[in-house]
Amino acid sequence: MTDSDKGGMPAWLPRAMILAVWTVIGFAVAGWLFLQLRGLLLLLVISLFLALALEPAVNWLQQHRWPRGLATAAVMLAALGALVAFLSVLGSMLIGQVLEFAAQIPAMSRALLSWVNTTFNTDFEPELLLAEITDVSGQLNRWASSAAENAWGAGTAVLSVLFNGLAVALFTYYLTADGPRFRRTICSVLPPRTQREVLRAWEIAVAKTGGYIYSRALLALVSTLAHFAALVVLDVDYAFALALWVGVLSQFIPTVGTYIGGALPVVVALIGGVWPAVWMLVFITVYQQFENYVLQPRITARTLDMHPAVAFGAVLAGAAVLGAPGALLALPAGASLQAFMSVYIRRYEVAGHPLLDGSQEEQDAEAAEASSAAGGAGGGAAGGRTPPAAARRAAAPGADGAAEGAAEVVNAPVEGVNEGPNERPGDSGDP
DSSP states (O other): OOHHHHHTSOTHHHHHHHHHHHHHHHHHHHHHHHHHSHHHHHHHHHHHHHHHHHHHHHHHHHHTTOOHHHHHHHHHHHHHHHHHHHHHHHHHHHHHHHHHHHHHHHHHHHHHHHHHHHHHTOOOOHHHHHHHHHHHHHHHHHHHHHHHHTHHHHHHHHHHHHHHHHHHHHHHHHHHHTHHHHHHHHHTTSOHHHHHHHHHHHHHHHHHHHHHHHHHHHHHHHHHHHHHHHHHHTTOSSHHHHHHHHHHHHHHSTTHHHHHHHHHHHHHHHHHOHHHHHHHHHHHHHHHHHIIIIIHHHHSTTTOOOOHHHHHHHHHHHHHHHSHHHHHHHHHHHHHHHHHHHHHSOOOOOOOOGGGOOOHHHHHHHHHHHHHHHHHHHHTTTTTOOOHHHHHHHHSOOHHHHHTTTTSOOOOOOTTOOSSTTOOTTOOOOO
8 A cells, every 4th residue: 555545645635735725825916916006007008009009100100211219209299289289278168168157147147037037927036046146156165175275185196197197108109119129029939820810910909999090080170170160150159179179079989979079069059049059959960960971981981890889888898997098998999809800700691581681772782792693603704703702701811821831930011010121020039
């Protein structure tokens, strides 16, 4: 009999128990580190998505003989200037509007009280109403004094925001300027087949994230110009600031951004009268339909082809996971995930079923496509036409193509991957 049989304990059990204890300790330490570094990890995720969004513009400048570092700095300064201009314009509009509204409160209160007395045959006195308003103003002043006492906390929060902003800017700059070196460092520790897949995923992420930002910026510009013209025609105050508000919010906040952005111009127009507000509401509604059915399909067809319900759900999920940054990063991340699925997931023809029948126009279009496919298949080489199913199979990248060349050196078509004509992502040079 062996020693393990005499003692009643297998020889491997102590080693397994030690391994289990160290595994638990490892997971505990990893969880503790994640909780301690979650702020830094969030900054890195934001910086990565910003780098992916800026890389197409940086690659374009690099192709026009700009140094990559200088091109990255120029694009980041342009984006920062646009953000500062947007906030300054909206800030001036907000301050002016609040002061004007505060000056009109007494006159509006008297007019409202007179209308109530005339309509409902009441005898409310303006002095009592003004006294109530004064009490409310006093309460607001007390709240303002209490907030002033917490100036230290507010200053600390501002410094924290500035520090995080500088950290994001620094990470974004290095991830964009040293993007080719960063990708080469990652690929140098991977086998060739995995290199090919990583670079393909990176290329999809760059195309989708950058395409989303630039297409939304173009739609925001068109929306701003159109609403500015409408506000000028209706003689509404702060026309440019309101138009910029509508353009940015309607494009970068999906679904509900249109209503949030359009509500403010209608309220401001209501100060000048009922009819300007009505005409503003009509213009916003008509323009939204024009954008949804004419502009957006043509501009975002190659960048973000996502159902509105899916986009809204992605924003809610991102906000639940990462808060406000997650809501902003949800759409480009969802577009990239959708592109990955379209590349790596095989699709099949769906059998006919009454639940799958669409409108009559869709059925006619499908019938016409089927007849043309049958004619193309019958014609063969004589007609020179390829059936749509065969064309889709030929156009869709399959997994077989990714497996070819596993022993070859990878030379991926990602913009900016190679820093020189003789360098490749698989080279084992120093990072």
